[in-house]
Amino acid sequence: MTWAWDNRSIVIDLFLVHAWLSIVPIVVGFVLAVPVGWYASRHPRLRGVLLSGGSILYTIPSLPLFVLLPGIIGTGFLDPLNVIIALSIYAFAIMVRTAADAFTAVSPAVLDAATATGYSSAQRGFLVELPLAGPVLLAGVRVVSVSTISLVTVGALIGVRNLGSLFTSGYRRDFTTEILVGVVAVVLLALLLDALLVLLGRVLMPWSVDGPGAVGRLWQRLSGRGTERASDVAAAGGRS
Amino acid sequence: MSVVTDTVDWLLDADRWSGGGGVPTRVLEHLGYTGLTMLGAAAVAVPLGLYIGHTGRLRSAAIGLTGALRALPTLGVLTWFTLLLGLGLAAPILALVLLAVPPLLAGIYSGVESVDPQTVDAARAQGMTEWQILRRVEVPIGLPLMIGGLRSATLQVVATATVAAYVSLGGLGRYIFDGQARRDYPEMAAGAVLVVALALVLDGLFALAQAGAQRAARPSEHRSTAPSSTSSSPTT
Numbered sequence: 001m002t003w004a005w006d007n008r009s010i011v012i013d014l015f016l017v018h019a020w021l022s023i024v025p026i027v028v029g030f031v032l033a034v035p036v037g038w039y040a041s042r043h044p045r046l047r048g049v050l051l052s053g054g055s056i057l058y059t060i061p062s063l064p065l066f067v068l069l070p071g072i073i074g075t076g077f078l079d080p081l082n083v084i085i086a087l088s089i090y091a092f093a094i095m096v097r098t099a100a101d102a103f104t105a106v107s108p109a110v111l112d113a114a115t116a117t118g119y120s121s122a123q124r125g126f127l128v129e130l131p132l133a134g135p136v137l138l139a140g141v142r143v144v145s146v147s148t149i150s151l152v153t154v155g156a157l158i159g160v161r162n163l164g165s166l167f168t169s170g171y172r173r174d175f176t177t178e179i180l181v182g183v184v185a186v187v188l189l190a191l192l193l194d195a196l197l198v199l200l201g202r203v204l205m206p207w208s209v210d211g212p213g214a215v216g217r218l219w220q221r222l223s224g225r226g227t228e229r230a231s232d233v234a235a236a237g238g239r240s
Numbered sequence: 241m242s243v244v245t246d247t248v249d250w251l252l253d254a255d256r257w258s259g260g261g262g263v264p265t266r267v268l269e270h271l272g273y274t275g276l277t278m279l280g281a282a283a284v285a286v287p288l289g290l291y292i293g294h295t296g297r298l299r300s301a302a303i304g305l306t307g308a309l310r311a312l313p314t315l316g317v318l319t320w321f322t323l324l325l326g327l328g329l330a331a332p333i334l335a336l337v338l339l340a341v342p343p344l345l346a347g348i349y350s351g352v353e354s355v356d357p358q359t360v361d362a363a364r365a366q367g368m369t370e371w372q373i374l375r376r377v378e379v380p381i382g383l384p385l386m387i388g389g390l391r392s393a394t395l396q397v398v399a400t401a402t403v404a405a406y407v408s409l410g411g412l413g414r415y416i417f418d419g420q421a422r423r424d425y426p427e428m429a430a431g432a433v434l435v436v437a438l439a440l441v442l443d444g445l446f447a448l449a450q451a452g453a454q455r456a457a458r459p460s461e462h463r464s465t466a467p468s469s470t471s472s473s474p475t476t
Contacts, residue, residue, distance in 0.1 A: 055443075056440070056443075059395055059439050059440055059443045060436050060439065060440075061395075061398065061399030061400075061402055061435055061436065061439055062399065063399070063402050063403055063413070063416060063432070063435075064402065064416070064431070064432030064433070064435045064436050065432075065436075067416055067428050067429060067431075067432040068429060068432045068433070068436075071243045071244065071247070071425070071429050077425070146310060146311050147310070149311075149313075150310070150311065150312070150313045150314065153313040153314075153315045153316065154315055154403060156315070157315070157403065157406055157417075158420070163313075164313065164315055164316070166316075167313070167315050167316045167318075167319045167320075168315075168319070168406075170319060170323075171319035171322065171323065171406075171407070174323060175323075176320060176323050176324065179316055179319050179320045179323070180320065182313075182316050183312065183313060183316040183317070183320065186311075186312075186313045186316065187311050187312065187313075190311045191311075
C-alpha cells in the first residue's frame, strides 16, 4: 500500500479519467434509452424488434467492438471516443429493455385517471409515467453503472488510459501490488457511483422510500403543485 | 475503405484457414477454453443453484456474493492470477470460471424458483420425493431460464476469452493482440470480426435451445417473446 501512497497522484488521475469514461456512456445510454423505451412500451410490435436488436448489440464483445469502431467511424485508434461510444451502445442496449419494461408496468388505470384529471399527454408522460417508472429505471441504471465501470478497464488493452492501465502496467512489470490497487480503485468507484445513484433516487423519488424526505418536501414546495400531484398519483400507483 | 477491403482480403486469404495459427485452430481453441470454463463453472453453480432454488436457503448470501463478483474487473483478476500462478491455462480458466459462475448460478436458482409453488405442492402431494420433484418437475419447467443463464454466462466467457489472449492464451484474441504488436490493423479487425461472428452464432443457437425448452416446459402457452438472458451483466 506504500506504492499506492507514493503514486497517489497517478492513481487519483486515473480514477478521475475512469469516472469520466464511465459516467458519459451511462448518461448517454440513459438519455437515449428512456424515450425509446417509452415509445416501445406503446408499440408492442416495435418493442419486440427493439429488444432483440438491443440483445444482439449487447452480444458483441467489447474488445472487438473497441477494435472495429475506428475502422467504422474513422476515429483514431487510441481515441477514448471509441470506448465511450462502445460503452454507450451497451448502456443503451441494457437500458432500453429496462425502460420498456418499466413503462409497460405502469398501470393503465393510473394513466386513465391522469387523462381524466385533465393532463395533456406530455404532462402525463413527464409527471405521471416517468415518476412511476422511476424506481425500475433507477435499478436499471445501477446495473449499467457497475458493468460500465468494469468494462472501461478493457479499454486499457487498446491504449486508452484509465484504472485498467494499472493492470497492464502491473502485468508487464510483474508487480501484483499495482494490479491490486487497480482492482480496489475500480470497486471503490463502482460503490461510490452506486451510492450516488441511490442518493439521487431518494432525492428525486422521495415517495419510493418512506414518504417524502426533507429534500423531497423542499423540492415539492419549490416546484409547485404539479409535482405534488404527480407524486400523489405515483404513490397511489405504487400501492396498487 | 481500404481498411475494410484489407480486412476482407485477410479473411479470404486461404493461408489463414489452415495450420497452427489458422482460423479453424483458433476457433477450436476459443471454443475449448469456453467449454472448459463452462464445465468448471457448472460444477459449482449447478448443484449450488439447484440447492438454493429448491430450498430457498442461502439465497441472500448468493445474491450478495454474485453482486460483489460482478463488480470485480475481469482484466484485473486475469492479470493478477497470471502473475500468481504463472503462464498457462490455469490462471485464465480460473478467472473465467469466476466470471461465469454468477450468471449461471442466477439462471439456475431463478429457474427453479419460477416454478409455481402450487405445482410443487401438487407433486409433493402425489408422493414424489424431494429429489423426484427437483428432477422431474422443477428442472424441466425451469429449464428455459436455466438455459438463459447458461447463455449469458457462455457469451461472457467467449467475450472474455478474447481478452485472455493478453496473458498469452490462444484463441481468436491472438489475432487482435498479435495484430496490435505488428501494427497490422487488418489482422486485428479480422480477429474482431471473427469473435463477433462466433458470439452471434452461439447466441443464436442458445436462443433456439431456449425456445425449444420453452415449448417443452409449457406446451399450452404460446409466448411471443422467449426470455433471453436472465442476468444483465456485462460482456467483457
